[in-house]
Amino acid sequence: MTVTAESQATSLSTLLRTGSQAEHTAAEGSSFMSELLAGHIDEAGYAHFLGLLRRVYEALETTAAGLTSDPLASAVIDTAIERLAAIDADLDHWGRVDADSAATDAYVARIRDSASWGGLFVAHHYTRYLGDLSGGQAIGRILTREFHLDGAGVAFYSFDDAVPKPKLYKDAYRARLDALPLDEQECARVLAEVKTVFSLNGGLFAEMTTHLPKYARA
Numbered sequence: 001m002t003v004t005a006e007s008q009a010t011s012l013s014t015l016l017r018t019g020s021q022a023e024h025t026a027a028e029g030s031s032f033m034s035e036l037l038a039g040h041i042d043e044a045g046y047a048h049f050l051g052l053l054r055r056v057y058e059a060l061e062t063t064a065a066g067l068t069s070d071p072l073a074s075a076v077i078d079t080a081i082e083r084l085a086a087i088d089a090d091l092d093h094w095g096r097v098d099a100d101s102a103a104t105d106a107y108v109a110r111i112r113d114s115a116s117w118g119g120l121f122v123a124h125h126y127t128r129y130l131g132d133l134s135g136g137q138a139i140g141r142i143l144t145r146e147f148h149l150d151g152a153g154v155a156f157y158s159f160d161d162a163v164p165k166p167k168l169y170k171d172a173y174r175a176r177l178d179a180l181p182l183d184e185q186e187c188a189r190v191l192a193e194v195k196t197v198f199s200l201n202g203g204l205f206a207e208m209t210t211h212l213p214k215y216a217r218a
């Protein structure tokens with residue numbers, strides 16, 4: 001019997017990774033990320049960005065707290081990897097910037113709306129935390145080098161105690177995704193939300209790009 005590609009079951013973790021590859025490549029190549037990693041953004045610019053991320057993680061982590069009994073969301077929620085306290089420690093280093101941000105408002109609203117179905121929250125959780133455990137590790141190292149840091153200011157990228165081996169954590173996370181009782185349509189809905197989350201992150205980067213002239217670093 002010929003098995004068509006369509007009829008082959010794809011695990012949710014593979015669907016999310018392969019299905020959002022184009023969005024990931026776009027996020028990696030965004031001018032904000034490129035400029036930041038090239039060391040072209042000053043401390044105030046990074047503080048501004050981190051202040052926006054703080055609002056994103058506050059929304060993720062307060063929404064998670066309300067979903068601990070949800071059969072889908074509870075499979076990924078793990079207070080041990082939460083980032084809010086780490087971000088606050090970093091903001092003590094970089095300084096706090098109170099900036100209006102329409103892109104962050106839209107992102108936060110979408111996170112809060114994801115509480116309507118645990119599968120949507122899973123999409124939000126996956127896109128940020130698995131990203132932080134992946135490329136985020138390299139970003140932390142580059143910031144350390146560019147800003148000559150001695151450990152202060154990059155707690156956001158450090159999961160040391162909670163996750164001694166990111167690869168093992170990510171493998172276990174993917175296994176939990178793959179065990180979720182979701183049908184094909186529901187999996188497609190999770191993937192669609194992951195793509196939306198990437199585009200909300202892209203909106204935040206694009207907004208940061210408009211501020212770059214005042215944050216140029218020689």
Ligand code: HEM
Pocket residue numbers: 013016017024027028029033034037126127128130131132134135136138198201
């Ligand atoms: C310059 C910026 C970025 C770099 C260099 C980067 C790099 C990477 C790398 C190397 C991996 C694969 C790690 C592995 O296979 O174990 C990865 C995975 C991932 N990244 Fe990024 N990334 C960046 C930005 C982002 C952004 C902005 C997001 C989302 C907001 C994101 C979300 C993810 C996710 C969800 C994964 C896990 C994919 C999976 O295995 O299912 N990344 N990233």
